[in-house]
Amino acid sequence: MKKICVLLLVFVIILIKSGAAQENFLQYVNPLIGTKKMGHTFPGATVPFGAVQLSPDTDTLPYEMGGKYNPDVYKYCAGYQYDDPTIVGFSHTHFSGTGHSDLGDFLIMPTTGRLQLNPGTADKPETGYRSRFRHASERAEPDYYSVLLDDDHILAELTTTTRVGVHQYTFPKSEDAHIILDLMHGIYNYKDKNVWTFVRVENDTLVTGYRQTNGWARTRTVYFAMTFSKPVTSYGFASFKSYPYKGFWRRFDQSDNFPEMAGEQLRAHFDFKTGDQEKILIKFALSPVSTKNALENLQTETPGNDFEAIKKQGQQKWNKELAKIKIEALNKEDMTSFYTAMYHAFLSPTVYMDQNGEYKGLDQNVHKAEGFTNYTTFSLWDTYRALHPFFNLIQPKRNNDMIRSMLAHQQQSVHKMLPVWSHYANENWCMSGYHSVAVIADAIVKGNVSFDANQALNACIQTANVRYYDGLGTYIRRGYVPEDERPNSVSTTLEYAFDDWSIAQAARRLNRMDVYDTFMKRSQNWKNVYDPSTGFMRPRLSNGSFRKDFDVLSTNGQGFIEGNSWNYSLFVPQDPKGMIALMGGEKKFLPHLDSLFTMHLPDHFFEETEDITRDGIIGNYVHGNEPSHHVAYLYNFTAQPWKTQERIRMILKMQYKPSVDGLGGNDDCGQMSAWYIFSTLGFYPFAPGSEEYQLGSPAIKKAVLQLENGKTFTIDVQNQSDKNVYVSKVLLNGQPVKGTTIRHSDILKGGVLQFVMAARHR
């Protein structure tokens, strides 16, 4: 009896322990958040930073209609729009939250009955292989997605490993079950985007091939290896482009059970007979290098065919990442918002190398990552602001590897430039600035350095001196980018100036004072586009004069990109005090800043900008685009930091909702989410390249950050409520915090940051 009691006790302890170890954060993640309207997130399966994002595409419109850009294509940056009634199929690569797109490689769709090799249309799904579906029979979790495909009564389930997409389709009984492999399908698919595709049926359970495209990434190839859990009974292809020259291939009937196909526009089908409720499992591995590597990835990562085991493994990975910050929120909704933001923040950059370390470089040669994991998908104009600083805090090892990936990119670049916006061995040059330098500087200044910091600084300097890049030569010579030389001249000038400041900070840390001096001087260039007569940043011409016609609210070809002068004029994170002074001092500046949040913006102004909805705007404060992300923290540099606290809580509430249409703008590869996470925790990296965080108003009751150095940093919030948005006191390890900042090194030491909240400001 005693023995039994002891055993029972042990059992209970084990239960409690394992329960604690297995605290389930997955329950708070809803991958469907942001899939309606402009969030541009995808609901499908992926592991943290996984190379495969296996997700349903509800449509992928052609980039052009009747020779003109088709604006509707924009809705499908991530392939999925919540309101759509049909699913075309499941493709293996997706960006999360971008405002431009690419990818959507290798669409797979299961069907039964008459073989259809066209996708059909949303209004007439029966004309093609696509299927109707209902959200009631759809389920999205981290690394798991399932949906019932109503047309043919097929249950689709998806999960992944880092490099392998795993599909499990439960078929009805059928003599004519098909798996469609559509190589023409893609996101942002315009005419001639497919450059070449190639498929080999190696045997009755293994298919290999590749897709080469000319898109946002100009020269991109993705290789695959696909296995079926059951032998194919027959297969075939159709080519949707004919060639004047067929050569001796014409001797074969290539459409029918011929194991080798190549061309620009191909769709393949693989046929099976299925019993009732028979499951067919497909493993689909990707590689940036070769079909050989893809197969190796497949064999290494998914040796078996147990869908549930693979899913469990992937979900455990997620839980481990999500557990790095444990919060107590005010309510369930906030838990969902927070952990979904964590989820979105951990989607990209994505792993871009094979199990054997090989990856394709920017020079299109195959490289081997020695001692680091190579990453791709660097949306740096967005992510330098809060996502990479967040990684410095909570994913420092990964952030280092990302920087090493960026440095490899720079070595491989014929321009010897760090990435601007890069994906899949390509620079796509999207947006402006050279914000890689801020990511690198932030890591150097915060001491998160496993790379050669001096070499990295050299790469930054080299990048900041590529004179043919986007007005940079003139900027260096004259201190600003003239509007008559380059569009978006003001935002470009402001961003260069900030980036230059970050280079200077890294240089100071490395004691290279000549570099520090040069770039500190350059960092003052923001002043050259400030027009004292209007109090705004304003396009300036080569002759030194300011551009005449000029509307501070317009974002349309008025010297700014994804933002108007009103918002961009506040973009001097490197010198907010200097900016406030130049703008007439606090007395003038405070009502000016207040009015940003309260003014009424006429309708037509946000019609001009495609990637945010009206929801993404508060007054004229545009949270849906990144240039304003530091703006609410500007009050900290005045006598009224309580307004920062107030605004932050307002933005958190208004701009992030735990619903499918909960994101006010593109999530932008996690930048919007990283803003949410930081601001929810109560601090924000106002100027990446600085050790300092600006304090805001935490929106949780408690948070425990598990740091990679083994320490924990706890944020403890007293007197928290939706109304108590003002911070009356802040204590770091029991000592009052003076001013509005804490330092990164304070956090690294571990400890407790205590906020005491109040309903009224001090």
Added chain:
Amino acid sequence: MKKICVLLLVFVIILIKSGAAQENFLQYVNPLIGTKKMGHTFPGATVPFGAVQLSPDTDTLPYEMGGKYNPDVYKYCAGYQYDDPTIVGFSHTHFSGTGHSDLGDFLIMPTTGRLQLNPGTADKPETGYRSRFRHASERAEPDYYSVLLDDDHILAELTTTTRVGVHQYTFPKSEDAHIILDLMHGIYNYKDKNVWTFVRVENDTLVTGYRQTNGWARTRTVYFAMTFSKPVTSYGFASFKSYPYKGFWRRFDQSDNFPEMAGEQLRAHFDFKTGDQEKILIKFALSPVSTKNALENLQTETPGNDFEAIKKQGQQKWNKELAKIKIEALNKEDMTSFYTAMYHAFLSPTVYMDQNGEYKGLDQNVHKAEGFTNYTTFSLWDTYRALHPFFNLIQPKRNNDMIRSMLAHQQQSVHKMLPVWSHYANENWCMSGYHSVAVIADAIVKGNVSFDANQALNACIQTANVRYYDGLGTYIRRGYVPEDERPNSVSTTLEYAFDDWSIAQAARRLNRMDVYDTFMKRSQNWKNVYDPSTGFMRPRLSNGSFRKDFDVLSTNGQGFIEGNSWNYSLFVPQDPKGMIALMGGEKKFLPHLDSLFTMHLPDHFFEETEDITRDGIIGNYVHGNEPSHHVAYLYNFTAQPWKTQERIRMILKMQYKPSVDGLGGNDDCGQMSAWYIFSTLGFYPFAPGSEEYQLGSPAIKKAVLQLENGKTFTIDVQNQSDKNVYVSKVLLNGQPVKGTTIRHSDILKGGVLQFVMAARHR
């Protein structure tokens, strides 16, 4: 005084010795032979079996004109036609003597003055970058070609190493000297053939890139690295295809000094200032794998910039290969014909791997050749007949490496087939049969085996059982390919039957008698298409009956490829006695065979076949196409072998002339030349896969074959003259030869084969 005498004597001895060592065979080679009319040879620079064939292209017409095949394109299989008045430029890859084409990669052209990025037309060369030239200022030697480009007074000189093309251009004084790099140029260039091209200007003396095409080779990519001996002052590109989507690349002026370009249709220019008679040297390395490997090839093979030294090295390579057979001919013309044939026989297959052993395989993955040199360009329908047997004799090591390349191809093939006609990691499926097996069998039977012979035999068996290949399934089942199933059914049946016999021979040698039995049985299938009622091979239908409308002379869709029934009916090299018997015995057969050479063939019959001129035909004997290459030796199997001797000497004289139009048909990657060499030496591999050579009538006075085993085999011809074409006696090492054959093993032992010639036959 005595001392001086001794010194003088030593000097004279050295002179004589070095003179002997450096016997110059280059003087007998004229690379221009075959460049007029249908020889399809190229006059440019290459080393033996070199990966680079750097040669002038005098035009490359589009494959289609007004939506229809342009028959004139055929003249440009090797890029050069002797009668053309202009040179478009110098490209780096050329087939020698093919009857279909591809390649012509990376055309380089030097110009001065106004930049022109279009080639212009032959009748108005001033409209483009091409130039007039004259044969008077043209010079072609092994691994050296030079020509004066009259329009801009530029002397062009070309030489190569195995993987590097070296250009030396001597410019006049110019402020506007240009090197054009045309990536659109190519041989057999049809619409959309270019799939993708990519260029990076790495620095002011180094450019890298690649060209990817969909042509005869469906999925082919060639990478390059190019260096200039002097820094470029400026450069630029033009794209001749515009894309609907330009992305953020539009921020650059990519046409002007922008170091990175990609697209389908590109031409680049590199600008220099030149002094009078200033030489600019370009080294242009190729790789099947990557620009990295191309650069490595360049640095390894051409560390310096000394054109003369590189040329000397290349010519020494040639002299070494040519010296493997030293002949005494009846006259200078025969010397030229012989050594030019040797030259043409040693052009292909070409090396297809980088200095580091890497090459692209048929599966499009990168492979490493372990322990062998990987080759490509296997024109096997042609070359199995005499070229590979010739290699077994005089290049056995290389032939073994070629077989190992073919076995690697088979391993990489999704069909698990040995090459049919392959080039650059592609099977192009050209022509018929599976003649790789005869190449392999010939090597096995002759004991030239460094590969795993049993594995090789397995590859042959596997190849001979791919049922979806060109009627093979029905052939296996029913013993012939029905004409209503596949075109060219008779020639295909006959070739399969021969190939099967060769497999059987290899099997017997390896003591695999079950395989021997199976394939000996299959080798009798030629009888199934013999129509006793006409005495000819005749197309047979699925129902067993012979096709009704049937013309024994026509080559046009009557069951035969590159030959008519008259010629193909004699294609039973595996069983000539059986064939003669079936055709009614010697009494009927002899006058039948006689009439082949004497009959008058109506004009329209050879208009049907595109790749030979009237010169390629003697009566109805078509030497310009390969199926008849054994035919003149058929008399050896009758009581009148003297007719073989007579015909051989006649064919040698009529079909091979040491002039630009000296080849009666395509040289077919050396097969025509190999026939010439064997027949000139007095013996011929009548049935590859047999140890036996059939004796003919030697056309030289003496030949010394330097064998790789260190032995020499001398052919000593007594009483030789143009009239003494009949062989009255043959002695092998002093012993009379009985019958009309000698064995390969006899030759390998070294020794002397003595022919005594006479003006009348015995």
